[in-house]
Amino acid sequence: MxxxxxxxxxxxxxxxxxxxxxxxxxxxxxxxxxxxxxxxxxxxxxxxxxxxxxxxxxxxxxxxxxxxxxxxxxxxxxxxxxxxxxxxxxxxxxxxRPPKKRTDRRREAAPRVRTGIQLLLDSMERTPAFVLGPRMDVLAWNALADAVSGYSRMAPARRNVVRQLFLEPQGRDLYPDFAAVAAQTVAHLRLNAGARPDDPGLRDLVGELSLKSEDFRRLWADHQVKACMYGVKRVRHPVVGLLTLPYESLVLPETPDQTLVAYTPEPGSETAERLALLGSWASSPAR
Known part of the structure; x- marks a missing residue:
């Protein structure tokens, strides 16, 4: 940028x-x-x-x-x-020292997640897990991650962590620690933007968020950069209540612009029990 x-x-x-x-x-x-x-x-x-x-x-x-x-x-x-x-x-x-700009200005095709990665996500039945692209788009997810965040019910353009946080009406209510989550998310997005200065999709995303969100505009101007690869998020779920979700992120070796994120609550914790309840609720025919 x-x-x-x-x-x-x-x-x-x-x-x-x-x-x-x-x-x-x-x-x-x-x-x-x-x-x-x-x-x-x-x-x-x-x-x-x-x-x-x-x-x-x-x-x-x-x-x-x-x-x-x-x-x-x-x-x-x-x-x-x-x-x-x-x-x-x-x-x-x-x-x-940004890479040389490409002369071909056509937009890249939407990134695809390998079938093997989707199978890996699906095998993690007790762990909410999903894959993020460099623009922090949610590219793939498993059933429990869908039960937590509702990705399957979103239009593809809305499946973006930053856009959901700053532009969706429920974004602020979803996170009790909104200020900290917002700062970390913007710092991670800026880090990605530094590695991809000629990405038109990233430029468009930053422009849209800067125009529509005063919170994003202020945080982007701070120029904080941080790789948020692990930590803890608290999520207020409308069905099961407050979830305290430690997370770990793994960069996929064959596609280093994709990151697998998994929530890892302590076994036997209140959050683990609520996730089990949420998984049962999500799979129930009466839902």
Whole structure:
């Protein structure tokens, strides 16, 4: 997405105070955090070089790679100065050196989940599980995941975790911890967007959400990036009540842009019992 590198660098230097990196804090600062000149000094690059990098005008000089992009050494040095964590560091590399844009602007066909993966999902009878694509579309699911989230009753365009969270009327009511879930979801989507800067579907999704949701627009502007591969979500289900759902995510080796997500409640827990009840309810002919 255009401007991602500059916006990301500005957001990260704004959160670091001069005294944190051994610089004197003097004079009135028009913006919070480090100045561009200070980042350049600490990273060991020229001020002009860093400014060009932050403005997206393309760096020149000896710090370029043979292909014309900024070098690993410079990016690593900037990451050190800005105190980026491992995920942010990888994101910086991705947005600083995006792949060449494709000349073929036709939209990609909808991603398909292999038959073997669907069979694997179906075999997980006591575990809600589903597969997400890079735009966080729900591509496949098993019966218990359907009972939890109702994917089969959604139109295909609605089967998107981010769109459901921010644009569906029940999105906010579904999660008791809406603020935390929303922040994590947007941070994960931005990470995916950094790896796929020329994905027209991602551009359209971000544009739609930015236009229609003030919450999304604010969180997207924060430039947080995070790989949300495990954790705990609480879901308020209309039939069985509150579900506390630990989850684990596995990137599928043959299709690394697809991720299998499984909810893993503790056996014998109240949530596990409620899921068993939900599975029975979902399969009941009287439903």
């Amino acid at each position: 255009d401007g991602d590198l500059g916006d990301f660098l500005r957001s990260r230097r704004a959160r670091i105070q001069p005294e944190e990196v051994g610089l004197p804090s003097y004079g009135r600062r028009r913006v919070p955090g480090l100045r561009r000149e200070e980042v350049a000094q600490l990273a060991g690059v020229s001020v002009d070089y860093y400014i060009r990098l932050e403005q997206g005008r393309g760096p020149g000089g000896p710090s370029r790679t043979k292909s014309g992009g900024v070098s690993d050494a410079v990016l690593d040095s900037i990451a050190r100065v800005l105190r980026l964590d491992e995920t942010e560091h990888a994101y910086l590399h991705a947005v600083a």
